[in-house]
Amino acid sequence: APEQPAPPTRTTCPYCGVGCGVLAQPDRMGGATIAGDPDHPSNFGRLCSKGSALGETLSLEGRLLHPAIDGARASWTDALDATAEGFRRVLDEHGPGAIAVYLSGQLLTEDYYAANKLFKGFLGSANVDTNSRLCMSSSVAGHKRAFGSDTVPGTYRDLETADLLVLVGSNAAWCHPVLYQRMLAAKVARGAKIVVIDPRRTATAEEADLHLPIEAGFDSALFCGLLVALAERGALNDGFIDSHTSNFTAALDRAREIAPDVAATAAACGLNPTDVETFFDLFAATERVVTLYSQGVNQSAQGSDKVNAIVNVHLATGRIGREGMGPFSLTGQPNAMGGREVGGLSNQLAAHMGFDVESIEKVRRFWDAPRMARAEGLKAVDMFDAVERGEIRALWVMGTNPAVSLPRADAARAAMRNLEHFVVSENVASNDTLGAGAKIRLPAAAWGEKDGTVTNSERRISRQRAFLALPGQARPDWWIVTQVASRLGFAEAFDWRTPGEVFREHAALSAFENNGGRDFDIGALADLDTRDYDKLEPIQWPAKTGAARKETRFFAKGGFFTPDRRARFVAVEPITPAATPTRTFPYRLNTGRIRDQWHTMTRTGRSPRLASHIIEPFIEIHPADAAREGLVDGGFAKVSSSHGEAVLRVRVEPGARQGALFAPIHWTTETSSDGRVGALVHAFVDPQSGQPDAKATPA
Numbered sequence: 001a002p003e004q005p006a007p008p009t010r011t012t013c014p015y016c017g018v019g020c021g022v023l024a025q026p027d028r029m030g031g032a033t034i035a036g037d038p039d040h041p042s043n044f045g046r047l048c049s050k051g052s053a054l055g056e057t058l059s060l061e062g063r064l065l066h067p068a069i070d071g072a073r074a075s076w077t078d079a080l081d082a083t084a085e086g087f088r089r090v091l092d093e094h095g096p097g098a099i100a101v102y103l104s105g106q107l108l109t110e111d112y113y114a115a116n117k118l119f120k121g122f123l124g125s126a127n128v129d130t131n132s133r134l135c136m137s138s139s140v141a142g143h144k145r146a147f148g149s150d151t152v153p154g155t156y157r158d159l160e161t162a163d164l165l166v167l168v169g170s171n172a173a174w175c176h177p178v179l180y181q182r183m184l185a186a187k188v189a190r191g192a193k194i195v196v197i198d199p200r201r202t203a204t205a206e207e208a209d210l211h212l213p214i215e216a217g218f219d220s221a222l223f224c225g226l227l228v229a230l231a232e233r234g235a236l237n238d239g240f241i242d243s244h245t246s247n248f249t250a251a252l253d254r255a256r257e258i259a260p261d262v263a264a265t266a267a268a269c270g271l272n273p274t275d276v277e278t279f280f281d282l283f284a285a286t287e288r289v290v291t292l293y294s295q296g297v298n299q300s301a302q303g304s305d306k307v308n309a310i311v312n313v314h315l316a317t318g319r320i321g322r323e324g325m326g327p328f329s330l331t332g333q334p335n336a337m338g339g340r341e342v343g344g345l346s347n348q349l350a351a352h353m354g355f356d357v358e359s360i361e362k363v364r365r366f367w368d369a370p371r372m373a374r375a376e377g378l379k380a381v382d383m384f385d386a387v388e389r390g391e392i393r394a395l396w397v398m399g400t401n402p403a404v405s406l407p408r409a410d411a412a413r414a415a416m417r418n419l420e421h422f423v424v425s426e427n428v429a430s431n432d433t434l435g436a437g438a439k440i441r442l443p444a445a446a447w448g449e450k451d452g453t454v455t456n457s458e459r460r461i462s463r464q465r466a467f468l469a470l471p472g473q474a475r476p477d478w479w480i481v482t483q484v485a486s487r488l489g490f491a492e493a494f495d496w497r498t499p500g501e502v503f504r505e506h507a508a509l510s511a512f513e514n515n516g517g518r519d520f521d522i523g524a525l526a527d528l529d530t531r532d533y534d535k536l537e538p539i540q541w542p543a544k545t546g547a548a549r550k551e552t553r554f555f556a557k558g559g560f561f562t563p564d565r566r567a568r569f570v571a572v573e574p575i576t577p578a579a580t581p582t583r584t585f586p587y588r589l590n591t592g593r594i595r596d597q598w599h600t601m602t603r604t605g606r607s608p609r610l611a612s613h614i615i616e617p618f619i620e621i622h623p624a625d626a627a628r629e630g631l632v633d634g635g636f637a638k639v640s641s642s643h644g645e646a647v648l649r650v651r652v653e654p655g656a657r658q659g660a661l662f663a664p665i666h667w668t669t670e671t672s673s674d675g676r677v678g679a680l681v682h683a684f685v686d687p688q689s690g691q692p693d694a695k696a697t698p699a
């Protein structure tokens with residue numbers, strides 16, 4: 001009988017935070033046919049252009065397939081010995097403050113867990129940060145201030161049952177396409193209204209019932225104005241405020257100072273007062289409202305305040321944790337959430353614990369850790385500044401390209417050249433970060449070759465499963481960490497043989513001595529055997545030991561994770577933009593993604609179909625500004641800031657705001673020598689979250 005093909009492998013898309021389920025059918029030639037997984041509750045079979053082109057991105061061209069030391073091919077034994085030896089030397093000579101690891105929202109939870117445990121528990125350094133710092137750390141800080149925990153209260157289903165969807169700083173049509181399609185379907189089926197708050201007339205704004213082209217940076221003023229309007233229209237939920245929150249009066253008083261009425265709000269935000277009034281009316285009159293926010297909120301010098309201004313209006317109306325209601329953070333990367341869960345940020349420990357004495361002790365006991373970090377480490381921008389100053393001497397970069405993606409990218413690239421010990425684990429054989437003097441190159445397994453879990457924007461943990469053999473000498477990142485840990489004398493604590501064993505430990509830690517004090521608890525998954533882990537269906541957390549596994553929401557009846565179990569209203573600070581335009585740099589440069597590319601295009605750049613959407617880096621500019629600068633559509637512009645410059649194709653765009661520029665982030669020195677816009681971006685960070693402002697650099 002003819003041989004039947006094996007069933008496709010159920011895995012998860014490696015791109016955005018929607019976390020779509022994917023079916024991959026290998027073709028025995030190193031490729032695979034890709035389809036959406038109809039049984040995955042995040043996408044029900046849909047894929048966007050990027051997801052559906054995954055089969056075109058599997059070639060091994062340009063891959064890093066063997067370890068190297070100082071540019072010469074090396075054995076794994078030598079490369080791991082040298083990696084461990086370098087960290088040991090710097091640690092012995094300069095202490096834990098001189099070492100760091102910089103991770104990625106592309107890593108799997110198991111990779112993240114292993115790296116975090118090694119550095120924070122066994123090397124004594126909390127200098128463990130991630131490119132997710134550039135992506136959603138303002139949401140983390142905002143959530144923790146309001147809820148006492150980093151909790152996304154709702155689920156994707158709420159987007160389909162809401163009557164009003166407010167998208168703030170989110171071009172979901174391009175950046176979270178499958179979720180956006182679910183919203184549009186609800187709009188058609190139920191007549192839900194969509195409001196988009198964004199300086200640009202994006203593809204998302206095109207479909208909105210109302211677009212508020214706000215001046216970059218002023219979102220919290222708009223939501224302060226909304227809080228005042230809700231109070232004046234009698235649209236507050238006094239019962240919820242009284243029973244479940246604190247600090248309401250201070251927040252409302254501050255909101256009145258910042259945005260006392262519609263006219264003042266509109267003036268502060270550069271908006272038409274009639275549009276502002278319409279938005280306030282809609283919000284006040286609609287019970288089922290979800291407010292979604294993404295990088296336009298997070299990547300801001302006041303990102304945390306923006307998040308809290310949004311959360312404030314949901315707390316004030318009691319519209320949280322109930323069907324079709326709530327504030328909703330859209331995470332950018334496939335596993336930004338998983339990274340948060342294991343403590344991949346330098347100011348978190350593990351399982352959503354912080355650096356308080358009790359949590360440090362808990363984690364130390366659980367790990368039996370010999371050298372526990374006792375204080376927060378450096379956040380991304382500070383970490384690379386410390387590299388620049390020579391204070392961090394040994395750095396391990398895993399699966400990310402900070403020489404392109406960090407603000408002041410030229411300075412970051414130059415700083416890395418100072419490192420005494422510089423290790424990069426990567427899929428690709430060359431990029432800007434490897435080129436910045438990486439001494440040791442470790443070939444990491446890529447999507448389709450490695451096994452583990454990711455968590456999407458609605459707290460849903462899904463399996464990524466391998467369907468291709470490991471190529472060359474590539475190995476999973478978690479395995480690389482175990483080998484280095486073992487050479488540093490910690491073999492017993494890192495004695496995992498499979499990613500399932502790492503996951504079980506992570507799940508057990510989440511439940512360890514947790515008496516309802518933490519939101520993140522997946523204790524029910526701590527005893528999965530290998531078969532259960534392999535077959536794990538997508539599951540939302542929490543998944544507590546003994547509790548039924550079902551779709552979950554938080555906070556409908558209070559139960560916040562603050563000491564008094566009440567949500568805190570935050571009195572946001574008056575808006576002071578990080579930097580104001582000058583005569584030399586009169587525009588505000590906004591950066592972001594385009595529809596068909598992902599990060600630095602290491603994967604999406606291999607698909608001709610995706611590359612044909614937009615073929616080169618560009619600068620978007622309003623027609624009046626273009627005319628003033630003597631620029632024509634299709635010509636070139638040199639764009640400069642105090643930090644660097646880029647030469648970009650001009651797109652004259654009537655939907656742009658006057659005085660605002662937009663450029664995509666994807667191009668690198670290798671793909672466009674003049675189009676690396678990270679070099680232009682200033683390094684102002686939100687004081688609460690440490691997340692840099694990537695939306696308003698004077699240029």
Ligand code: SF4
Pocket residue numbers: 013014015016017018019020043046047048049050051052175176177178179
């Ligand atoms: Fe992948 Fe996001 Fe597209 Fe889904 S929406 S297929 S997760 S890129």
